[in-house]
Amino acid sequence: MTTKSMTMKLCTYMGAIAGTMMFVGIWPVAHMFPPLDPSMPAAEVAAYYRSHQIGILAGAILIASSSVLFFPFLAAIATFMKKIEGPVSPLTWAFVMVVAFGFVTLFFAGLIFTAAAYRLDRPDAVVSTLSDIAFLLFVMPAVPAFVQNLLTGFVILGDRRAQPILPRWLGYMNLWTGVLLLPGLAIGLFKTGPFAWNGALAFWLPAVVFGIWFNLMIVAMLGAIKRDALGGE
Numbered sequence: 001m002t003t004k005s006m007t008m009k010l011c012t013y014m015g016a017i018a019g020t021m022m023f024v025g026i027w028p029v030a031h032m033f034p035p036l037d038p039s040m041p042a043a044e045v046a047a048y049y050r051s052h053q054i055g056i057l058a059g060a061i062l063i064a065s066s067s068v069l070f071f072p073f074l075a076a077i078a079t080f081m082k083k084i085e086g087p088v089s090p091l092t093w094a095f096v097m098v099v100a101f102g103f104v105t106l107f108f109a110g111l112i113f114t115a116a117a118y119r120l121d122r123p124d125a126v127v128s129t130l131s132d133i134a135f136l137l138f139v140m141p142a143v144p145a146f147v148q149n150l151l152t153g154f155v156i157l158g159d160r161r162a163q164p165i166l167p168r169w170l171g172y173m174n175l176w177t178g179v180l181l182l183p184g185l186a187i188g189l190f191k192t193g194p195f196a197w198n199g200a201l202a203f204w205l206p207a208v209v210f211g212i213w214f215n216l217m218i219v220a221m222l223g224a225i226k227r228d229a230l231g232g233e
Contacts, residue, residue, distance in 0.1 A: 008079065025060070035138070042124040046128060053120060150175060187199075
């Protein structure tokens with residue numbers, strides 16, 4: 001295996017590490033999965049943060065740290081896209097800019113979870129407001145995700161090689177993933193029901209779809225690296 005193939009493999013596995021850190025941070029450590037009920041009164045939100053302070057602070061560290069580790073994984077995707085598009089690669093560059101815009105929200109979500117739990121003597125309304133901002137940052141960036149997946153899908157499906165760099169089914173999967181993530185955009189309009197930030201359409205559907213997308217991307221990318229689809233570039 002060439003040095004460049006090993007680097008691509010490492011970047012791909014960094015995605016698996018990042019996804020694990022994010023999930024562990026938000027669920028068993030911070031106990032924020034699924035998100036707190038958006039209709040919960042401010043006093044109850046503040047009480048929850050006070051009773052889970054250490055877990056939320058530790059989970060926020062994992063969430064913020066995972067956001068950085070996602071970028072080598074996304075860079076590996078961009079490398080595949082660049083190989084497919086060739087020297088003139090506007091969709092790849094658009095992808096790079098969109099993911100930089102979209103995934104930084106995960107970092108800020110971790111910071112604001114930290115701010116909400118950092119001082120136990122803050123008024124309930126302040127803790128609740130910070131919590132709202134953190135959950136909005138965590139769940140709502142649906143449009144960047146939608147555009148990111150559409151760009152990836154279009155590039156993969158545009159590969160006219162006899163043996164595509166990445167399989168065509170992965171292109172269709174990216175297109176559908178982008179569409180199914182869009183309900184998260186509506187969470188600012190609802191506090192209950194399927195479009196609330198803990199609802200079936202705005203949270204659970206995107207969470208499941210993201211998990212499937214993430215794992216299938218890793219499998220397909222590792223397969224492409226194994227057969228040297230990049231051709232030593």
